[in-house]
Amino acid sequence: MSDKATNEASLKGDWALWEVFIRTRGGLSHRHVGSVHAPDAELALKHARDTYTRRMEGVSIWVAASTSISASDPAHADAFFEPAADKVYRHPTFYNIPKNIKHI
Amino acid sequence: MYTTELQKVSALDNSLSADPPELVAAFEARVAADAFIEPKDWMPQAYRRTLVRQISQHAHSEIVGTLPEGNWITRAPSLRRKAVLLAKVQDECGHGLYLYCAAETLGTSREQMIEALHSGKAKYSTIFNYPTLTWADMGAIGWLVDGAAIMNQVPLQRTSYGPYARAMVRICKEESFHQRQGYEIMMTLANGSAAQKRMAQDALNRWWWPSIMMFGPPDDNSPNSAQSMRWRIKRESNDDLRQRFIDVTVPQALALGLTLPDPELKWNEARDHYDYGPIDWEEFYAVVRGEGQVAKERMSARVKAWEDGAWVREAAAAHAVKKAKRNAA
Ligand SMILES: [Fe+2]
Numbered sequence A: 001m002s003d004k005a006t007n008e009a010s011l012k013g014d015w016a017l018w019e020v021f022i023r024t025r026g027g028l029s030h031r032h033v034g035s036v037h038a039p040d041a042e043l044a045l046k047h048a049r050d051t052y053t054r055r056m057e058g059v060s061i062w063v064a065a066s067t068s069i070s071a072s073d074p075a076h077a078d079a080f081f082e083p084a085a086d087k088v089y090r091h092p093t094f095y096n097i098p099k100n101i102k103h104i
Numbered sequence B: 001m002y003t004t005e006l007q008k009v010s011a012l013d014n015s016l017s018a019d020p021p022e023l024v025a026a027f028e029a030r031v032a033a034d035a036f037i038e039p040k041d042w043m044p045q046a047y048r049r050t051l052v053r054q055i056s057q058h059a060h061s062e063i064v065g066t067l068p069e070g071n072w073i074t075r076a077p078s079l080r081r082k083a084v085l086l087a088k089v090q091d092e093c094g095h096g097l098y099l100y101c102a103a104e105t106l107g108t109s110r111e112q113m114i115e116a117l118h119s120g121k122a123k124y125s126t127i128f129n130y131p132t133l134t135w136a137d138m139g140a141i142g143w144l145v146d147g148a149a150i151m152n153q154v155p156l157q158r159t160s161y162g163p164y165a166r167a168m169v170r171i172c173k174e175e176s177f178h179q180r181q182g183y184e185i186m187m188t189l190a191n192g193s194a195a196q197k198r199m200a201q202d203a204l205n206r207w208w209w210p211s212i213m214m215f216g217p218p219d220d221n222s223p224n225s226a227q228s229m230r231w232r233i234k235r236e237s238n239d240d241l242r243q244r245f246i247d248v249t250v251p252q253a254l255a256l257g258l259t260l261p262d263p264e265l266k267w268n269e270a271r272d273h274y275d276y277g278p279i280d281w282e283e284f285y286a287v288v289r290g291e292g293q294v295a296k297e298r299m300s301a302r303v304k305a306w307e308d309g310a311w312v313r314e315a316a317a318a319h320a321v322k323k324a325k326r327n328a329a
């Protein structure tokens, strides 16, 4: 992935774009915080550290070449997520349990 | 302000668009319902253009803003002050980077934006075209300039464009130390020797009016504001923000035992606000036109830094390509 981004970056013009994900504390997942430009993954990690963790905001960083990310299309979001809309039985509140039944 | 429309767009430019009316209507309904617009969402061309202009101008302001302060890093009066100033300048560079990235999500490139800044096509906040003459200016800038920036940026955390709003949240978290370190410098000087107190007063005298002007022209002379308010790019008017800044800052100045360079400044019981004297907008527009005291110096320092760093960027890119080839082999 990183090599692909590097090869795409020519020696002229902007460096490749990388999306930055940070784990703020042990036990939490990495979360998208922004992006940086860098010629390769190694420098992208250093730029991400300098740009997004000046106040110890992270214990771990992922960078991913922006070109490697596939995203769902917001214009079709309704249709895309529609299958989940009518399945209320996936939620615990769908089931009526008498009040005297405890710990359930 | 960093985000004041400094480049006037004609109404014609904004209305000339081939945007399908039904998409525009759906977009405006979403914005009116306080939904955030994200990069891949449909948006009117003028919304995109306005944002690219505003966000890139904001980014340029952060970057150019490091120059007047960078000027004093090597001359800071103590190691503590030097470490603090260095950290602040690093933050401002970071702010520039968050904002450039936000602008890039709208389809412009870093290269285009930097080119526009260096060629003089893009504007940046007029405040940075004033010189920083004494150490007290570091105090006045942190207190007043960052203070005004905070006042302007807090409502922008709810601006309608998601990447811009998120950049503003991050920036606002970092700004508060900037203002406090500036006020601390002013407190130290104002309570120091007679010469130090004079220096603090002199800095306040020079930075007060330019800080007030940072909020941009009065509302009745700010033609693009209405559109930006409707699209929730801008959430509060120039004059409202300016008044709020004056109201909170005057007591801070009085607490320093300093005076403000405005003889008409007076608490107005009936309005529950400070009244203030007329602002010299001629000066403001002259600075916008590039007639600021150190405008040329700022741009040549910026371009020189960019050119001096070219070999580092080229070496890093060449190294990356070489390594990629080796890994592929
Ligand atoms: Fe900033």
Ligand SMILES: [Fe+2]
Pocket: B092, B146, B149, B175, B178
């Ligand atoms: Fe700042």
